[in-house]
Amino acid sequence: xxxxxxxxxxxxxAISGILAFLLVIADLLFANYGECTININNKKELKVKGxxxxxxxxxxxxxxxxSACGGRGSCGFCKCNVISGGGPLLPTExxxxxxxxxxxxxxxACQIKVKEDxxxxxxxxxxxxxxYKAEVKEIVDLTYDIKELTLKLIEPDSIDFKAGQYVQFVAxxxxxxxxxxxxxxxxxxxxxxxxxxxxxxxxVPDGICTTYVFEYLKVGDKVDFTGPxxxxxIRDTKADMLFxxxxxxxxxxxxxxxxxxxxxxNRRMVYMFGARVRKDLYYVDYxxxxxxxxPDFTFVPVLSQPTExxxxxxxxxxxxxxxxEYIKDPSKTEAYLCGSPGMIAxxxxxxxxxxxxxxxxxxDSFA
Amino acid sequence: MxxxxxxxxxxxxxxxxxxxxxxLGMCSFLSVSREVESSLGLGLAVFFVLTFTTAINxxxxxxxxxxxxxxxxxxxxxIIIIAAFVQLTEMVIERxxxxxxxxxxxxxxxxxVNCAILGVSLFMVIRQYDFLQSVLFGAGxxxxxxxxxxxxxxxxxxxxxxxxxxxxxxxGLSLIITGLMALGFIGFSGIVVIQ
Numbered sequence: 422x423x424x425x426x427x428x429x430x431x432x433x434x435a436i437s438g439i440l441a442f443l444l445v446i447a448d449l450l451f452a453n454y455g456e457c458t459i460n461i462n463n464k465k466e467l468k469v470k471g472x473x474x475x476x477x478x479x480x481x482x483x484x485x486x487x488s489a490c491g492g493r494g495s496c497g498f499c500k501c502n503v504i505s506g507g508g509p510l511l512p513t514e515x516x517x518x519x520x521x522x523x524x525x526x527x528x529x530a531c532q533i534k535v536k537e538d539x540x541x542x543x544x545x546x547x548x549x550x551x552x553y554k555a556e557v558k559e560i561v562d563l564t565y566d567i568k569e570l571t572l573k574l575i576e577p578d579s580i581d582f583k584a585g586q587y588v589q590f591v592a593x594x595x596x597x598x599x600x601x602x603x604x605x606x607x608x609x610x611x612x613x614x615x616x617x618x619x620x621x622x623x624x625v626p627d628g629i630c631t632t633y634v635f636e637y638l639k640v641g642d643k644v645d646f647t648g649p650x651x652x653x654x655i656r657d658t659k660a661d662m663l664f665x666x667x668x669x670x671x672x673x674x675x676x677x678x679x680x681x682x683x684x685x686x687n688r689r690m691v692y693m694f695g696a697r698v699r700k701d702l703y704y705v706d707y708x709x710x711x712x713x714x715x716p717d718f719t720f721v722p723v724l725s726q727p728t729e730x731x732x733x734x735x736x737x738x739x740x741x742x743x744x745x746e747y748i749k750d751p752s753k754t755e756a757y758l759c760g761s762p763g764m765i766a767x768x769x770x771x772x773x774x775x776x777x778x779x780x781x782x783x784x785d786s787f788a
Numbered sequence: 789m790x791x792x793x794x795x796x797x798x799x800x801x802x803x804x805x806x807x808x809x810x811x812l813g814m815c816s817f818l819s820v821s822r823e824v825e826s827s828l829g830l831g832l833a834v835f836f837v838l839t840f841t842t843a844i845n846x847x848x849x850x851x852x853x854x855x856x857x858x859x860x861x862x863x864x865x866x867i868i869i870i871a872a873f874v875q876l877t878e879m880v881i882e883r884x885x886x887x888x889x890x891x892x893x894x895x896x897x898x899x900x901v902n903c904a905i906l907g908v909s910l911f912m913v914i915r916q917y918d919f920l921q922s923v924l925f926g927a928g929x930x931x932x933x934x935x936x937x938x939x940x941x942x943x944x945x946x947x948x949x950x951x952x953x954x955x956x957x958x959x960g961l962s963l964i965i966t967g968l969m970a971l972g973f974i975g976f977s978g979i980v981v982i983q
Contacts, residue, residue, distance in 0.1 A: 429858055429861065432856055432858055433858075433864070435859060436852070436865060436868070437868060440868060440869070440872040442870075443872065443876065444872060444875060444876065447876050447879050447880070448879065451880055451883040451884070452879050452882075505805075509886075509890060510884065531885070741848040770944075
Protein backbone atom coordinates (compact mmCIF):
# COMPACT_ATOMS: atom_id res chain seq x y z
CA UNK A 422 0.00 0.00 0.00
CA UNK A 423 2.65 2.45 1.11
CA UNK A 424 4.83 1.48 -1.82
CA UNK A 425 2.08 2.13 -4.33
CA UNK A 426 1.44 5.57 -2.79
CA UNK A 427 5.10 6.52 -3.03
CA UNK A 428 5.24 5.02 -6.53
CA UNK A 429 2.24 7.08 -7.64
CA UNK A 430 3.61 10.28 -6.16
CA UNK A 431 6.95 9.68 -7.86
CA UNK A 432 5.41 9.11 -11.27
CA UNK A 433 3.09 12.05 -10.91
CA UNK A 434 5.96 14.31 -9.87
CA ALA A 435 8.04 13.02 -12.77
CA ILE A 436 5.32 13.82 -15.30
CA SER A 437 4.69 17.28 -13.82
CA GLY A 438 8.43 17.87 -13.65
CA ILE A 439 8.91 16.98 -17.30
CA LEU A 440 6.07 19.30 -18.33
CA ALA A 441 7.42 22.12 -16.18
CA PHE A 442 10.87 21.56 -17.66
CA LEU A 443 9.41 21.73 -21.17
CA LEU A 444 7.69 25.01 -20.31
CA VAL A 445 10.91 26.47 -18.91
CA ILE A 446 12.76 25.49 -22.08
CA ALA A 447 9.95 26.98 -24.18
CA ASP A 448 10.06 30.11 -22.08
CA LEU A 449 13.76 30.45 -22.84
CA LEU A 450 13.33 29.65 -26.53
CA PHE A 451 10.12 31.45 -27.40
CA ALA A 452 9.50 34.07 -24.76
CA ASN A 453 13.08 35.26 -24.95
CA TYR A 454 13.10 38.28 -27.17
CA GLY A 455 16.79 39.02 -26.80
CA GLU A 456 18.10 42.47 -26.18
CA CYS A 457 15.82 45.35 -27.14
CA THR A 458 16.40 49.06 -26.92
CA ILE A 459 13.97 51.56 -25.45
CA ASN A 460 14.46 54.97 -26.98
CA ILE A 461 13.10 57.72 -24.74
CA ASN A 462 12.40 61.16 -26.17
CA ASN A 463 15.23 60.57 -28.70
CA LYS A 464 17.58 61.40 -25.85
CA LYS A 465 18.17 58.29 -23.87
CA GLU A 466 18.59 54.69 -25.01
CA LEU A 467 18.12 51.79 -22.64
CA LYS A 468 19.36 48.31 -23.44
CA VAL A 469 16.94 45.84 -21.85
CA LYS A 470 16.05 42.16 -21.92
CA GLY A 471 12.85 41.80 -23.93
CA UNK A 472 9.75 39.92 -22.82
CA UNK A 473 8.68 42.03 -19.82
CA UNK A 474 6.30 44.94 -19.64
CA UNK A 475 7.46 48.41 -20.56
CA UNK A 476 6.54 49.73 -17.11
CA UNK A 477 8.67 47.10 -15.33
CA UNK A 478 11.62 47.68 -17.63
CA UNK A 479 11.46 51.45 -17.11
CA UNK A 480 11.24 50.90 -13.34
CA UNK A 481 14.29 48.64 -13.44
CA UNK A 482 16.14 51.49 -15.08
CA UNK A 483 14.98 53.93 -12.41
CA UNK A 484 12.51 55.79 -14.61
CA UNK A 485 9.30 55.89 -12.67
CA UNK A 486 6.05 56.44 -14.54
CA UNK A 487 3.19 57.08 -12.14
CA SER A 488 1.37 53.85 -11.30
CA ALA A 489 -1.07 53.25 -8.50
CA CYS A 490 -2.09 49.66 -9.21
CA GLY A 491 1.36 48.20 -9.71
CA GLY A 492 0.96 47.16 -13.34
CA ARG A 493 -2.34 45.31 -13.25
CA GLY A 494 -3.99 47.61 -15.75
CA SER A 495 -6.59 48.96 -13.38
CA CYS A 496 -5.55 52.55 -12.60
CA GLY A 497 -4.59 53.90 -16.02
CA PHE A 498 -1.86 56.19 -14.64
CA CYS A 499 1.09 54.81 -16.59
CA LYS A 500 0.08 56.36 -19.91
CA CYS A 501 2.91 57.15 -22.26
CA ASN A 502 3.27 58.07 -25.89
CA VAL A 503 4.53 55.12 -27.96
CA ILE A 504 5.96 56.26 -31.27
CA SER A 505 6.96 52.88 -32.66
CA GLY A 506 7.30 49.25 -31.64
CA GLY A 507 4.45 48.81 -29.17
CA GLY A 508 2.31 46.38 -31.17
CA PRO A 509 -1.43 46.89 -31.67
CA LEU A 510 -3.69 48.50 -29.06
CA LEU A 511 -4.91 45.80 -26.65
CA PRO A 512 -8.48 45.31 -25.42
CA THR A 513 -7.15 45.74 -21.87
CA GLU A 514 -6.03 49.31 -22.61
CA UNK A 515 -9.10 50.59 -24.43
CA UNK A 516 -11.19 51.46 -21.34
CA UNK A 517 -8.50 53.91 -20.13
CA UNK A 518 -7.92 55.84 -23.34
CA UNK A 519 -10.20 58.43 -24.86
CA UNK A 520 -10.43 58.75 -28.66
CA UNK A 521 -7.94 61.64 -28.68
CA UNK A 522 -5.37 59.66 -26.74
CA UNK A 523 -5.87 56.68 -29.03
CA UNK A 524 -5.18 58.90 -32.00
CA UNK A 525 -2.00 60.26 -30.42
CA UNK A 526 -0.81 56.69 -29.77
CA UNK A 527 -1.03 56.94 -26.01
CA UNK A 528 -0.68 53.52 -24.41
CA UNK A 529 -0.58 51.96 -20.96
CA ALA A 530 3.05 51.10 -20.24
CA CYS A 531 2.05 48.19 -17.99
CA GLN A 532 0.20 46.39 -20.80
CA ILE A 533 2.86 46.69 -23.49
CA LYS A 534 5.30 43.80 -23.69
CA VAL A 535 8.63 44.88 -25.08
CA LYS A 536 9.43 42.41 -27.86
CA GLU A 537 11.31 44.66 -30.27
CA ASP A 538 13.04 48.02 -30.26
CA UNK A 539 10.58 50.58 -29.01
CA UNK A 540 10.48 54.35 -29.17
CA UNK A 541 8.53 56.29 -26.56
CA UNK A 542 7.95 59.85 -25.45
CA UNK A 543 7.44 60.79 -21.79
CA UNK A 544 7.36 64.18 -20.04
CA UNK A 545 10.90 65.40 -19.31
CA UNK A 546 10.08 65.80 -15.62
CA UNK A 547 9.83 62.06 -15.19
CA UNK A 548 13.61 61.75 -15.55
CA UNK A 549 13.74 63.62 -12.27
CA UNK A 550 11.49 61.08 -10.54
CA UNK A 551 13.31 58.88 -8.06
CA UNK A 552 12.49 56.29 -5.46
CA TYR A 553 13.10 57.62 -1.95
CA LYS A 554 13.55 55.97 1.40
CA ALA A 555 12.65 58.12 4.39
CA GLU A 556 12.12 57.99 8.13
CA VAL A 557 8.99 59.30 9.84
CA LYS A 558 10.18 62.18 12.05
CA GLU A 559 6.90 63.53 13.26
CA ILE A 560 3.16 62.88 13.03
CA VAL A 561 0.95 65.81 13.99
CA ASP A 562 -2.84 65.81 14.28
CA LEU A 563 -4.05 68.88 12.42
CA THR A 564 -7.74 68.07 12.93
CA TYR A 565 -9.65 65.00 14.06
CA ASP A 566 -9.22 63.40 10.62
CA ILE A 567 -6.19 65.13 9.11
CA LYS A 568 -2.58 64.32 9.98
CA GLU A 569 0.67 65.92 8.91
CA LEU A 570 3.65 63.63 8.34
CA THR A 571 7.23 64.82 8.34
CA LEU A 572 9.52 62.49 6.42
CA LYS A 573 13.29 62.83 6.75
CA LEU A 574 14.99 61.60 3.58
CA ILE A 575 17.52 58.80 3.95
CA GLU A 576 18.38 57.57 0.47
CA PRO A 577 18.74 59.71 -1.66
CA ASP A 578 19.15 62.35 1.04
CA SER A 579 17.75 65.32 -0.87
CA ILE A 580 14.85 65.99 -3.20
CA ASP A 581 14.42 68.56 -5.90
CA PHE A 582 10.80 69.45 -6.63
CA LYS A 583 8.54 72.32 -7.56
CA ALA A 584 6.08 73.69 -5.01
CA GLY A 585 2.73 72.03 -5.76
CA GLN A 586 4.01 68.67 -7.01
CA TYR A 587 3.03 65.36 -5.44
CA VAL A 588 4.67 62.07 -4.48
CA GLN A 589 3.38 58.49 -4.52
CA PHE A 590 3.51 57.25 -0.94
CA VAL A 591 3.85 53.47 -0.58
CA ALA A 592 1.89 51.68 2.13
CA UNK A 593 3.52 48.25 2.63
CA UNK A 594 1.41 45.10 3.03
CA UNK A 595 -0.27 45.06 6.45
CA UNK A 596 -3.23 43.39 8.17
CA UNK A 597 -5.86 44.98 5.95
CA UNK A 598 -4.06 44.74 2.63
CA UNK A 599 -2.11 41.83 1.23
CA UNK A 600 -0.14 43.90 -1.24
CA UNK A 601 1.68 47.20 -1.17
CA UNK A 602 -0.35 50.08 -2.52
CA UNK A 603 0.76 53.57 -3.44
CA UNK A 604 -1.30 56.74 -3.28
CA UNK A 605 -0.61 60.26 -4.42
CA UNK A 606 -0.16 63.02 -1.83
CA UNK A 607 0.93 66.58 -2.46
CA UNK A 608 4.03 67.85 -0.69
CA UNK A 609 3.11 70.54 1.83
CA UNK A 610 6.60 71.68 2.77
CA UNK A 611 8.56 74.24 0.82
CA UNK A 612 11.02 73.08 -1.87
CA UNK A 613 13.61 75.19 -0.06
CA UNK A 614 13.86 72.43 2.54
CA UNK A 615 15.25 69.63 0.44
CA UNK A 616 16.23 67.17 3.17
CA UNK A 617 12.68 66.40 4.25
CA UNK A 618 9.12 66.61 2.97
CA UNK A 619 5.78 66.99 4.69
CA UNK A 620 2.50 65.44 3.62
CA UNK A 621 -1.01 66.31 4.78
CA UNK A 622 -3.20 63.23 4.79
CA UNK A 623 -6.90 63.06 5.49
CA UNK A 624 -8.44 59.80 6.72
CA VAL A 625 -10.54 58.12 4.04
CA PRO A 626 -12.92 55.67 5.78
CA ASP A 627 -11.67 52.17 4.85
CA GLY A 628 -8.92 53.65 2.66
CA ILE A 629 -6.01 51.21 2.49
CA CYS A 630 -3.26 53.80 2.53
CA THR A 631 -4.82 56.34 4.90
CA THR A 632 -5.81 53.64 7.41
CA TYR A 633 -2.18 52.50 7.37
CA VAL A 634 -1.00 56.04 8.07
CA PHE A 635 -3.59 56.66 10.80
CA GLU A 636 -3.48 53.35 12.65
CA TYR A 637 -0.14 51.69 11.98
CA LEU A 638 2.50 54.26 11.08
CA LYS A 639 4.68 55.41 13.98
CA VAL A 640 7.48 57.90 14.41
CA GLY A 641 10.75 56.21 13.49
CA ASP A 642 9.22 53.91 10.85
CA LYS A 643 10.89 53.70 7.46
CA VAL A 644 8.72 54.43 4.42
CA ASP A 645 9.12 54.55 0.66
CA PHE A 646 7.81 57.01 -1.87
CA THR A 647 8.45 57.96 -5.48
CA GLY A 648 8.26 61.39 -6.99
CA PRO A 649 7.97 64.20 -7.60
CA UNK A 650 5.14 64.11 -10.13
CA UNK A 651 2.66 66.53 -11.60
CA UNK A 652 2.43 69.78 -13.47
CA UNK A 653 0.59 71.63 -10.72
CA UNK A 654 3.15 74.32 -9.87
CA ILE A 655 3.48 78.11 -9.83
CA ARG A 656 3.51 79.74 -13.25
CA ASP A 657 6.22 82.36 -13.29
CA THR A 658 4.19 85.40 -14.36
CA LYS A 659 3.04 88.63 -12.74
CA ALA A 660 -0.65 87.70 -12.78
CA ASP A 661 -2.80 87.74 -9.63
CA MET A 662 -3.00 84.39 -7.90
CA LEU A 663 -6.17 82.83 -6.51
CA PHE A 664 -5.67 79.70 -4.43
CA UNK A 665 -8.73 77.60 -3.67
CA UNK A 666 -8.45 74.54 -1.45
CA UNK A 667 -10.63 72.23 0.59
CA UNK A 668 -10.03 69.40 3.07
CA UNK A 669 -6.44 68.17 2.95
CA UNK A 670 -5.96 70.30 -0.18
CA UNK A 671 -4.02 72.83 1.82
CA UNK A 672 -0.83 70.86 1.24
CA UNK A 673 0.37 72.07 -2.18
CA UNK A 674 -0.87 75.62 -1.51
CA UNK A 675 1.13 75.75 1.73
CA UNK A 676 4.23 74.72 -0.19
CA UNK A 677 3.55 77.39 -2.84
CA UNK A 678 2.92 80.19 -0.35
CA UNK A 679 6.06 79.36 1.65
CA UNK A 680 8.04 79.32 -1.58
CA UNK A 681 6.64 82.71 -2.66
CA UNK A 682 7.25 84.17 0.81
CA UNK A 683 10.91 83.17 0.69
CA UNK A 684 11.26 85.07 -2.61
CA UNK A 685 9.31 88.00 -1.21
CA UNK A 686 6.84 87.88 -4.10
CA ASN A 687 4.73 91.01 -4.54
CA ARG A 688 2.08 89.28 -6.66
CA ARG A 689 -1.46 89.77 -5.46
CA MET A 690 -2.60 86.57 -3.74
CA VAL A 691 -5.92 85.43 -2.33
CA TYR A 692 -6.21 82.09 -0.60
CA MET A 693 -9.74 80.77 -0.11
CA PHE A 694 -10.08 77.66 2.01
CA GLY A 695 -13.36 75.77 2.18
CA ALA A 696 -14.37 73.46 5.02
CA ARG A 697 -17.61 72.19 6.45
CA VAL A 698 -17.46 73.11 10.11
CA ARG A 699 -15.05 74.80 12.44
CA LYS A 700 -13.34 71.62 13.56
CA ASP A 701 -12.27 70.99 9.94
CA LEU A 702 -10.13 74.13 9.97
CA TYR A 703 -6.38 73.98 10.53
CA TYR A 704 -3.34 76.21 9.96
CA VAL A 705 -5.64 79.25 10.19
CA ASP A 706 -3.32 81.41 12.30
CA TYR A 707 -0.36 80.24 10.25
CA UNK A 708 -1.86 81.62 7.05
CA UNK A 709 -3.26 84.74 8.74
CA UNK A 710 0.39 85.55 9.59
CA UNK A 711 1.26 85.70 5.89
CA UNK A 712 -1.15 88.62 5.50
CA UNK A 713 1.42 90.60 7.47
CA UNK A 714 4.50 88.95 6.05
CA UNK A 715 3.66 89.19 2.34
CA PRO A 716 2.94 92.50 0.58
CA ASP A 717 -0.45 91.50 -0.83
CA PHE A 718 -1.91 88.30 0.61
CA THR A 719 -5.43 87.60 1.86
CA PHE A 720 -6.56 84.44 3.61
CA VAL A 721 -10.28 83.66 3.47
CA PRO A 722 -11.58 80.58 5.29
CA VAL A 723 -15.17 79.74 4.33
CA LEU A 724 -17.40 77.34 6.25
CA SER A 725 -20.26 75.66 4.42
CA GLN A 726 -22.10 74.42 7.54
CA PRO A 727 -21.07 76.60 10.50
CA THR A 728 -22.76 75.29 13.64
CA GLU A 729 -24.71 77.86 15.63
CA UNK A 730 -22.99 77.28 18.95
CA UNK A 731 -19.52 78.13 17.68
CA UNK A 732 -20.44 81.63 16.47
CA UNK A 733 -18.39 81.59 13.33
CA UNK A 734 -17.55 85.16 12.38
CA UNK A 735 -16.03 84.38 8.98
CA UNK A 736 -17.61 83.69 5.60
CA UNK A 737 -20.39 81.16 5.27
CA UNK A 738 -21.58 79.06 2.37
CA UNK A 739 -19.74 77.76 -0.67
CA UNK A 740 -16.73 79.44 -2.20
CA UNK A 741 -17.81 80.39 -5.77
CA UNK A 742 -20.31 83.14 -4.75
CA UNK A 743 -17.41 85.03 -3.15
CA UNK A 744 -15.33 85.16 -6.32
CA UNK A 745 -16.52 88.61 -7.51
CA GLU A 746 -15.41 90.04 -4.18
CA TYR A 747 -11.84 88.75 -4.48
CA ILE A 748 -11.07 88.57 -8.19
CA LYS A 749 -9.92 91.97 -9.40
CA ASP A 750 -9.15 91.35 -13.04
CA PRO A 751 -10.30 87.88 -14.16
CA SER A 752 -8.27 87.91 -17.38
CA LYS A 753 -5.10 88.52 -15.35
CA THR A 754 -5.82 85.91 -12.68
CA GLU A 755 -4.31 82.48 -12.32
CA ALA A 756 -6.29 80.01 -10.24
CA TYR A 757 -4.61 77.14 -8.35
CA LEU A 758 -7.06 74.56 -7.04
CA CYS A 759 -6.69 71.54 -4.80
CA GLY A 760 -9.50 69.45 -3.33
CA SER A 761 -12.00 66.71 -4.04
CA PRO A 762 -13.15 66.14 -7.64
CA GLY A 763 -16.61 67.49 -6.76
CA MET A 764 -15.18 70.67 -5.28
CA ILE A 765 -12.81 71.17 -8.23
CA ALA A 766 -15.68 70.83 -10.72
CA UNK A 767 -17.81 73.38 -8.83
CA UNK A 768 -14.92 75.84 -8.47
CA UNK A 769 -13.89 75.56 -12.13
CA UNK A 770 -17.49 76.27 -13.15
CA UNK A 771 -17.63 79.28 -10.82
CA UNK A 772 -14.31 80.65 -12.08
CA UNK A 773 -15.36 80.37 -15.71
CA UNK A 774 -18.60 82.19 -14.94
CA UNK A 775 -16.53 84.98 -13.43
CA UNK A 776 -14.40 85.27 -16.54
CA UNK A 777 -11.20 83.45 -15.54
CA UNK A 778 -9.78 81.82 -18.70
CA UNK A 779 -9.84 78.03 -18.56
CA UNK A 780 -6.17 77.68 -19.49
CA UNK A 781 -5.23 79.65 -16.39
CA UNK A 782 -6.98 77.29 -14.00
CA UNK A 783 -4.52 74.73 -12.66
CA UNK A 784 -5.18 71.62 -10.59
CA ASP A 785 -4.18 67.98 -10.14
CA SER A 786 -6.71 65.53 -11.43
CA PHE A 787 -6.03 62.86 -8.82
CA ALA A 788 -7.59 62.79 -5.33
CA MET B 789 -19.11 -2.67 -32.38
CA UNK B 790 -16.06 -1.48 -34.29
CA UNK B 791 -16.79 1.95 -35.74
CA UNK B 792 -15.19 3.45 -38.78
CA UNK B 793 -13.04 6.47 -37.75
CA UNK B 794 -14.66 8.65 -40.39
CA UNK B 795 -18.12 7.82 -39.07
CA UNK B 796 -16.99 8.86 -35.60
CA UNK B 797 -15.74 12.14 -37.07
CA UNK B 798 -19.08 12.94 -38.71
CA UNK B 799 -21.02 11.75 -35.68
CA UNK B 800 -18.96 13.94 -33.36
CA UNK B 801 -19.90 16.97 -35.45
CA UNK B 802 -23.63 16.32 -35.83
CA UNK B 803 -25.31 13.45 -34.05
CA UNK B 804 -23.25 13.48 -30.85
CA UNK B 805 -22.26 17.11 -30.76
CA UNK B 806 -20.23 17.48 -27.57
CA UNK B 807 -21.97 20.72 -26.68
CA UNK B 808 -25.52 20.08 -27.71
CA UNK B 809 -25.85 16.46 -26.58
CA UNK B 810 -23.45 16.41 -23.62
CA UNK B 811 -23.69 20.07 -22.69
CA LEU B 812 -19.94 20.28 -22.11
CA GLY B 813 -18.01 23.53 -22.47
CA MET B 814 -21.01 25.66 -21.58
CA CYS B 815 -19.28 28.50 -19.72
CA SER B 816 -17.24 29.91 -22.58
CA PHE B 817 -20.05 28.94 -24.97
CA LEU B 818 -22.42 31.30 -23.16
CA SER B 819 -19.96 34.08 -22.34
CA VAL B 820 -18.15 34.54 -25.65
CA SER B 821 -21.09 34.09 -28.01
CA ARG B 822 -22.16 37.72 -28.18
CA GLU B 823 -20.51 38.30 -31.56
CA VAL B 824 -19.83 36.00 -34.48
CA GLU B 825 -16.28 37.28 -34.91
CA SER B 826 -15.02 36.51 -31.42
CA SER B 827 -16.92 33.23 -31.23
CA LEU B 828 -15.20 32.16 -34.45
CA GLY B 829 -11.82 32.86 -32.81
CA LEU B 830 -12.77 30.91 -29.71
CA GLY B 831 -14.26 28.05 -31.75
CA LEU B 832 -11.09 27.70 -33.81
CA ALA B 833 -9.00 27.69 -30.65
CA VAL B 834 -11.18 24.92 -29.19
CA PHE B 835 -10.92 22.91 -32.41
CA PHE B 836 -7.14 23.24 -32.44
CA VAL B 837 -6.63 22.40 -28.78
CA LEU B 838 -9.12 19.50 -28.85
CA THR B 839 -7.45 17.83 -31.83
CA PHE B 840 -3.97 18.00 -30.37
CA THR B 841 -4.70 17.30 -26.72
CA THR B 842 -6.78 14.24 -27.62
CA ALA B 843 -3.85 12.88 -29.62
CA ILE B 844 -1.32 13.63 -26.87
CA ASN B 845 -3.59 12.27 -24.15
CA UNK B 846 -4.12 9.08 -26.16
CA UNK B 847 -0.37 8.54 -26.34
CA UNK B 848 0.12 9.36 -22.67
CA UNK B 849 -2.71 7.06 -21.63
CA UNK B 850 -1.57 4.07 -23.65
CA UNK B 851 2.19 4.43 -23.30
CA UNK B 852 2.54 5.83 -19.78
CA UNK B 853 -0.58 5.38 -17.67
CA UNK B 854 -1.43 1.78 -18.68
CA UNK B 855 2.11 0.32 -18.54
CA UNK B 856 2.75 2.00 -15.19
CA UNK B 857 -0.62 0.86 -13.89
CA UNK B 858 -1.76 4.31 -12.75
CA UNK B 859 -4.96 4.70 -14.77
CA UNK B 860 -6.65 6.23 -11.71
CA UNK B 861 -4.44 9.29 -12.22
CA UNK B 862 -5.90 9.93 -15.66
CA UNK B 863 -8.05 12.92 -14.64
CA UNK B 864 -5.25 14.91 -13.10
CA UNK B 865 -2.67 13.91 -15.71
CA UNK B 866 -5.02 14.85 -18.56
CA ILE B 867 -5.66 18.22 -16.94
CA ILE B 868 -2.02 19.13 -16.47
CA ILE B 869 -1.21 18.01 -20.00
CA ILE B 870 -3.98 20.18 -21.40
CA ALA B 871 -2.79 23.14 -19.32
CA ALA B 872 0.84 22.71 -20.34
CA PHE B 873 -0.11 22.29 -23.99
CA VAL B 874 -2.24 25.44 -24.00
CA GLN B 875 0.50 27.43 -22.29
CA LEU B 876 3.09 26.20 -24.77
CA THR B 877 0.89 26.94 -27.77
CA GLU B 878 0.22 30.43 -26.49
CA MET B 879 3.94 31.16 -26.20
CA VAL B 880 4.67 29.84 -29.68
CA ILE B 881 1.82 31.74 -31.30
CA GLU B 882 2.70 34.96 -29.51
CA ARG B 883 6.25 34.66 -30.75
CA UNK B 884 5.71 33.70 -34.36
CA UNK B 885 2.38 35.09 -35.43
CA UNK B 886 1.13 38.28 -33.79
CA UNK B 887 -1.88 38.33 -36.13
CA UNK B 888 -2.92 34.85 -35.09
CA UNK B 889 -2.24 35.78 -31.47
CA UNK B 890 -4.70 38.65 -31.48
CA UNK B 891 -7.43 36.65 -33.23
CA UNK B 892 -6.97 33.25 -31.56
CA UNK B 893 -4.22 33.43 -28.94
CA UNK B 894 -6.06 35.66 -26.50
CA UNK B 895 -8.77 32.97 -26.21
CA UNK B 896 -6.35 30.18 -25.35
CA UNK B 897 -6.21 30.83 -21.59
CA UNK B 898 -10.03 30.74 -21.55
CA UNK B 899 -10.19 27.14 -22.73
CA UNK B 900 -7.54 25.63 -20.48
CA VAL B 901 -10.35 24.92 -18.07
CA ASN B 902 -12.98 24.13 -20.69
CA CYS B 903 -14.69 20.88 -19.70
CA ALA B 904 -15.30 19.88 -23.32
CA ILE B 905 -11.54 19.40 -23.73
CA LEU B 906 -11.23 17.08 -20.74
CA GLY B 907 -14.54 15.44 -21.63
CA VAL B 908 -13.34 14.36 -25.07
CA SER B 909 -10.17 12.82 -23.61
CA LEU B 910 -12.23 10.90 -21.07
CA PHE B 911 -14.77 9.69 -23.68
CA MET B 912 -11.86 8.48 -25.77
CA VAL B 913 -10.80 6.25 -22.87
CA ILE B 914 -14.31 5.07 -21.95
CA ARG B 915 -15.22 4.19 -25.53
CA GLN B 916 -11.87 2.48 -26.13
CA TYR B 917 -11.04 4.25 -29.38
CA ASP B 918 -7.81 3.54 -31.23
CA PHE B 919 -5.44 6.36 -32.14
CA LEU B 920 -7.00 7.37 -35.47
CA GLN B 921 -10.50 7.18 -34.03
CA SER B 922 -9.42 9.35 -31.09
CA VAL B 923 -7.84 12.05 -33.21
CA LEU B 924 -10.81 12.21 -35.56
CA PHE B 925 -13.18 12.18 -32.59
CA GLY B 926 -11.25 15.14 -31.11
CA ALA B 927 -11.24 17.04 -34.40
CA GLY B 928 -14.92 16.28 -35.03
CA UNK B 929 -15.90 17.41 -31.54
CA UNK B 930 -13.95 20.64 -32.10
CA UNK B 931 -15.74 21.33 -35.36
CA UNK B 932 -19.05 20.49 -33.71
CA UNK B 933 -18.33 22.92 -30.87
CA UNK B 934 -17.33 25.61 -33.39
CA UNK B 935 -20.53 25.02 -35.32
CA UNK B 936 -22.66 25.28 -32.19
CA UNK B 937 -21.09 28.50 -30.92
CA UNK B 938 -21.28 30.09 -34.38
CA UNK B 939 -24.95 29.21 -34.60
CA UNK B 940 -25.66 30.62 -31.15
CA UNK B 941 -23.67 33.82 -31.84
CA UNK B 942 -25.52 34.27 -35.13
CA UNK B 943 -28.89 33.86 -33.43
CA UNK B 944 -27.91 36.15 -30.55
CA UNK B 945 -26.83 38.87 -32.98
CA UNK B 946 -30.09 38.43 -34.84
CA UNK B 947 -32.28 38.80 -31.72
CA UNK B 948 -30.20 41.51 -30.04
CA UNK B 949 -32.77 44.25 -30.61
CA UNK B 950 -35.84 42.10 -30.13
CA UNK B 951 -38.07 42.51 -27.11
CA UNK B 952 -37.17 40.00 -24.42
CA UNK B 953 -38.85 39.94 -20.97
CA UNK B 954 -36.37 41.16 -18.33
CA UNK B 955 -36.13 37.82 -16.53
CA UNK B 956 -35.12 36.05 -19.72
CA UNK B 957 -32.50 38.46 -21.00
CA UNK B 958 -28.89 37.40 -21.60
CA UNK B 959 -28.14 33.95 -20.12
CA GLY B 960 -31.81 33.00 -19.89
CA LEU B 961 -32.48 33.57 -23.55
CA SER B 962 -29.16 31.96 -24.53
CA LEU B 963 -30.05 28.81 -22.61
CA ILE B 964 -33.45 28.60 -24.26
CA ILE B 965 -31.86 29.05 -27.68
CA THR B 966 -29.29 26.37 -26.83
CA GLY B 967 -32.07 24.04 -25.75
CA LEU B 968 -33.93 24.56 -29.03
CA MET B 969 -30.73 23.96 -30.99
CA ALA B 970 -30.13 20.77 -29.01
CA LEU B 971 -33.66 19.65 -29.90
CA GLY B 972 -32.85 20.34 -33.55
CA PHE B 973 -29.70 18.25 -33.34
CA ILE B 974 -31.63 15.35 -31.78
CA GLY B 975 -33.17 14.99 -35.21
CA PHE B 976 -29.82 13.60 -36.39
CA SER B 977 -29.46 11.17 -33.56
CA GLY B 978 -31.12 8.15 -35.17
CA ILE B 979 -28.58 8.11 -37.98
CA VAL B 980 -25.43 7.04 -36.14
CA VAL B 981 -24.96 6.21 -32.50
CA ILE B 982 -21.43 6.34 -31.14
CA GLN B 983 -21.99 6.15 -27.45
